[in-house]
Amino acid sequence: MSPILLVEQVLNGLQSGVMLFLMAAGLTLIFGVMGLINLAHGSLYMIGAFAAAAVAGATGSFALALVAALAAAAAAGALIELLVIRRLYARDHLDQVLATFALILILSEGTRWLFGSFPLYLNMPDALSGTVTLPGGIVYPVYRLALIAVGIAVALGLWWLNTRTRLGIQIRAGENDRQMIAALGVDISRLYTLVFAIGAALAGLAGALVGAIQSVQVGMGEPVLILAFVVIVIGGIGSIKGALIGALLVGLTDTLGGVLLPELFKLFTDPASAAATGSAFASMAIYVLMASVLIWRPTGLFGARP
Amino acid sequence: MSMKTLLAAASLVAMAASAQAEVKIGMITTLSGGGASLGIDTRDGFMLAMEAAGRDDVEVIIEDDQRKPNVAVQLADKMIQSEKVDILTGIVWSNLAMAVVPAATAQGKFYLSTNAAPAQLAGRGCHQNYFAVSYQNDNLHEAAGAYAKSEGYTKPFIMAPNYPAGQDSLNGFKRFYGGELAGEVYTKLGQTDYAAEIAQIRASGADSIFFFLPGGMGISFLKQYADSGVDLPVMGPAFSFDQAILQAVGEAAMGVKNGSNWSKDLDNAANAAFVSGFEEKYDRLPSLYAAYGYDTANLLLSALDVAEPSDAEAFRAALKAADFDSVRGEFSFDTNQHPIQDIYIREVIKEGEVYTNKIVATALEDRSSAYVDECSMN
Numbered sequence: 303m304s305p306i307l308l309v310e311q312v313l314n315g316l317q318s319g320v321m322l323f324l325m326a327a328g329l330t331l332i333f334g335v336m337g338l339i340n341l342a343h344g345s346l347y348m349i350g351a352f353a354a355a356a357v358a359g360a361t362g363s364f365a366l367a368l369v370a371a372l373a374a375a376a377a378a379g380a381l382i383e384l385l386v387i388r389r390l391y392a393r394d395h396l397d398q399v400l401a402t403f404a405l406i407l408i409l410s411e412g413t414r415w416l417f418g419s420f421p422l423y424l425n426m427p428d429a430l431s432g433t434v435t436l437p438g439g440i441v442y443p444v445y446r447l448a449l450i451a452v453g454i455a456v457a458l459g460l461w462w463l464n465t466r467t468r469l470g471i472q473i474r475a476g477e478n479d480r481q482m483i484a485a486l487g488v489d490i491s492r493l494y495t496l497v498f499a500i501g502a503a504l505a506g507l508a509g510a511l512v513g514a515i516q517s518v519q520v521g522m523g524e525p526v527l528i529l530a531f532v533v534i535v536i537g538g539i540g541s542i543k544g545a546l547i548g549a550l551l552v553g554l555t556d557t558l559g560g561v562l563l564p565e566l567f568k569l570f571t572d573p574a575s576a577a578a579t580g581s582a583f584a585s586m587a588i589y590v591l592m593a594s595v596l597i598w599r600p601t602g603l604f605g606a607r608p
Numbered sequence: 609m610s611m612k613t614l615l616a617a618a619s620l621v622a623m624a625a626s627a628q629a630e631v632k633i634g635m636i637t638t639l640s641g642g643g644a645s646l647g648i649d650t651r652d653g654f655m656l657a658m659e660a661a662g663r664d665d666v667e668v669i670i671e672d673d674q675r676k677p678n679v680a681v682q683l684a685d686k687m688i689q690s691e692k693v694d695i696l697t698g699i700v701w702s703n704l705a706m707a708v709v710p711a712a713t714a715q716g717k718f719y720l721s722t723n724a725a726p727a728q729l730a731g732r733g734c735h736q737n738y739f740a741v742s743y744q745n746d747n748l749h750e751a752a753g754a755y756a757k758s759e760g761y762t763k764p765f766i767m768a769p770n771y772p773a774g775q776d777s778l779n780g781f782k783r784f785y786g787g788e789l790a791g792e793v794y795t796k797l798g799q800t801d802y803a804a805e806i807a808q809i810r811a812s813g814a815d816s817i818f819f820f821l822p823g824g825m826g827i828s829f830l831k832q833y834a835d836s837g838v839d840l841p842v843m844g845p846a847f848s849f850d851q852a853i854l855q856a857v858g859e860a861a862m863g864v865k866n867g868s869n870w871s872k873d874l875d876n877a878a879n880a881a882f883v884s885g886f887e888e889k890y891d892r893l894p895s896l897y898a899a900y901g902y903d904t905a906n907l908l909l910s911a912l913d914v915a916e917p918s919d920a921e922a923f924r925a926a927l928k929a930a931d932f933d934s935v936r937g938e939f940s941f942d943t944n945q946h947p948i949q950d951i952y953i954r955e956v957i958k959e960g961e962v963y964t965n966k967i968v969a970t971a972l973e974d975r976s977s978a979y980v981d982e983c984s985m986n
Contacts, residue, residue, distance in 0.1 A: 307811045314803035411640065419644035421827055421856035426835065433837035441810070443835050446803065515832050516800045517824035517856060521641050525798055557804045564793070573792055574778075581770045581794035 310440050311561050312554065317446045319553025320453020324508035325526055326533040326545040327460055328501025334540025335476045335497050336391060339398050342382065342405035343505055343530065344523025350375040350506025351513035351522060352413055355424035364427035368510055375506020376499040378409075383498040388491070406524070414520050421519040424510075449511055456504065457546050464542060473497060477540055529556075532588055536595045538605025547603055552588050559587035630665040631917060633908070634687035635698035636680050636708065637722075639672035643823055645852040646700045646897050647672070650722050652890055653882075653901030654698070660885070661909050669693065675700075677707040684708045688715055694917035695720060697904055700897070702726040702745060702773045713737040718917060718927070720908060722900045725946060727776055731979030734944045737920075739927055741907055742900040743869055744946045744977030745773055748845035749780030751867030751951040751971035752818055756785045756843060758971075763790035764843075765814035767805060769821065770794035777820035777845065783978065790814035795821070802829045806836045816840055822847045827856050834860030841865070846965075849956055850895040854963035861963060864956045869947075870899040870936050871954050871967045878906075878933035893964060899935050906932040942976040944983035951975050 329343050353374035358367035382405065390398045425431075430445045464470040472493055475483040484490045509523065516522070533552050537544025564580025571579070595603060635654065638647035651670060658668060669691055673680040680699060687693045695718040699705045705724035712719050713735040725740035756764050766781055766789060768774035774794060782789075790812040793805055809817060817840050821829050826848035833842070846868030854861050872883045872893060882902050886894040894902075910932035915922035930940050940948050951972040954965035 304811065307807055310807045311804055314801075314807065317803065318801055414640065414644070419640075419648055420852040421645070421824060423856045423858055425831070425858060431835055433835075441837050443803075443832075443837070445835060512800075515828065515835065517827035519824050519827075519856075520644070522800075522824070525800065560796070561804050561808065573789075577792045577794050578770060578775065581796065585770070585796050 306438060306440055309438065310442060311557055313440075313442060313446070313450070315554035315557035316550065317450050317453075317553070318557060319550035320450055320457070321508050321512050322526070322529055322533055322553055323453055323546050323549035324456060324504045324511075325530040326537070326549050327456070327542055328504040329530050330534040330537065330540055330542060330545045331473070331497055332501045333534065335473055336387075336494055338387060338390065339395050339402065340387070340501075341399060341402040341527065342409065343501070344525075344527030345406050345409035346375045346379055346502040346505040347509035347523035347526055348413060348520065349378050349409065350509030351424065351518045352417055352422065352509075353506070354510035354513055355422040355518045356417070358424055359422070364514070367424070368507065371506045371510030372503045375509070376503035378506075379502020380495055380499040382502075383495045387498065388494070391494075410520050417520075419520065421517050424513045424518050426514040445515065452507075452511060456507075460542055469493075469496070529588070532592050534602075536592050536602055538599075538602030540606065541602070541604035544602055544604030551591065555587050555591050556584075559584040563587070631667070631695070631912060632691060632693040633666065633668045634684070634691060634693035634696045635668055635670045636673050636683045636687070636696065636704075637670070637698035638675045638700050639670075641675050643675045643700060646723070646823070646850075646895075647698070649850075649852070649895045649897040650698055650700060650901040653886065653894060653898030654722065654905045655901075656882070656886055656889060656898075657902045657905035657909065661905075663909070663912075666909075666912065670698075673699070673704060675704070677704050680704040680708050681711070684712055688712065688717055694718065695908065697908075698722055698901075699724055703771075705729070709738055710735070716920065718920075718923070720904050720927075722904045723897060726772065727979055730944050730946050730977050731982030732984075734983035734985055736924060736945075736985060738945060739907075739941065740946045741904040742947070743949070743951075744979065745776050746780030746783070746978055747869065747951055747972075747975060748847070748867040749777045749818075749820060750784045750975070750978075751953060752843045752845060752865070753781040753784035753786075754971045755865060755867065755953045755969065756781070756816060756818065757787065758969075759816075759841075761816040761841070762787060763812075763814050764816045764818050765790045765793075765809045765812055765840075767793045767795060767817070767819040767821070769797040769799070769825065771797045774820060780978075781818055784972075795825075799825060800828045802832050805829075806833055806838060809840070810836070810838050814840060816843065818843045820845055820848065823853070827853055830857045830860045830864075843867075846870075846896050846954065849954070849965060850897065851893045851964065852895060854956060854965075858963065861956045862958065865968070866954050866956070866965070867951060867971060868896060868954050868965070869949050869951045870896045871952060871965050873966050874935065874937060874952075876933075876935070876937045879935040879937075882935045893962065903932075903934050903936065903939075906934070938974075942980050943985055944977065944980045945985070946977045946980070948974050948976045 350371035354367035354371040357370035426445045533548040537548030563584045567576035567580040671683045697720045700723045702724040718737045721740040725744045730744045768777045842864045846866045849866045911926035914926035917923045952967045953969040955968045
């Protein structure tokens, strides 16, 4: 395998990693601050993609589509928090899992009712289509570079929000001791709604950005949700830094595993069975990574020590 | 979510009269979740033919399997034991068919496949009550392989998901292509990002690409491929280019060649009636799943004209005679009760604002299936 191909695959891994980060950041934020397991996070990703596809179809503007995705997902998130999630904070995790699983079903069938069962069309803006030649002769799609840039920008923005703003202080305080900050006069229920809406908006943004190069259809969020859970387990539940490192690790392992393992097996067997065995092992790679991290650090890379 | 739909086979007016239906048909298909568009087309094609026949002695019970094998098995049990259906049909996915079909046929029920036709059921696992009306799973991939050979491609890069139908696909392609490959890759089932595979294609020096990625996987791949700067001829089975998928892919699918045993421009009277009838009733173009559903219903009706399912021997012979006007033109069953039919190469084109397919070549004439000799029903 040539170095150029390897660098290209590393870029692919980074790109899938930063998109996973958008999902995982919201998930880990919600879990860290509210102690809530939100299985419906994947549905918010889907809502973002559908809102973007609908608005892009009506107006032809990708920028408006992204705004719509953010707004729709944030609004859906706030609404869900007010109507359903709010009643679940005091309950145990099993109740939360049941209720948010029900939300997946309701939101999926609701979306099907609104948009139908057939996949929607959403494409990237013309300005970002095509490829660019990077130093070293690597031909790489512009849109994917833009995705990496957006991911990094969101990571920086979250870091700023968390460490430099009053809201960030409240979020961190809420993670540590929610009774105490309520006693200090912070409106905890408003804070929860806000955090949930921010997490939802990030998921919606990821859905819209990824929807432009993938298929916008009902149920698109669930496979990503599973990966996002792997990410926050690896990174440490509640840690945004952990979500970023975990997402990049998962993205790189997933992409490079899928490329390198079949190559490795080709050293031992014929190409056809090497392709089949290598790809079977590649699907396990991220779970092996997760298990190894958990053996080494049972609370994840950046999780709070018990 | 167990959405239960009870539909009379005849028109709505005839519904009341069908209370004492003499023949009950159970349709298990995917009406919710990611694969719903396939099941909806199957159902709509099937019901179009049923309603046109207007028989009030036939009742169709339709249930949603949610693309889950365990749900499909439960539905089949319920239909056989409490609804007492005579005939089952409608399953889209091979893994669901494998879970339902052997048990149903062993209980003496008929199963008519509108789509899934895994190798296992075409060879050693063939059964006298099992008829595949659609194809045998390998067929459309074989057509693409034959096409690659006839076009003189020497280094195709081939790709499919790592599951049984994916392996059948690449084997089917290789069976009729028979030359050297630039690369052979198995992707994850349900994978949505193909950047890594596209980079491999670019580096492999391939002269063409064959891929089998049904549903959303194919949409993702084609969109990403179109934006990758790689510009090689693309081939695949028709599944990746059906009517619903093409609209979501858009411009990126133009010019792609795909193997299919049906196309809306096939020139025969039954097909013309089907395409115009479907468009009129549902206000969209039919897909090949709808065509299989329509053919299955017409085959069933032709057999019901001759015999009742309760007379299994006569009904089976009537099905086997395949005395109906297929939208695919000439149609007959081989000894393993899978079709013998022509398989074509279609090209993706744009008609006005709608992306669709037209036939450009016949890849395989009177093709049966690779496993027919392994079937003991001779």
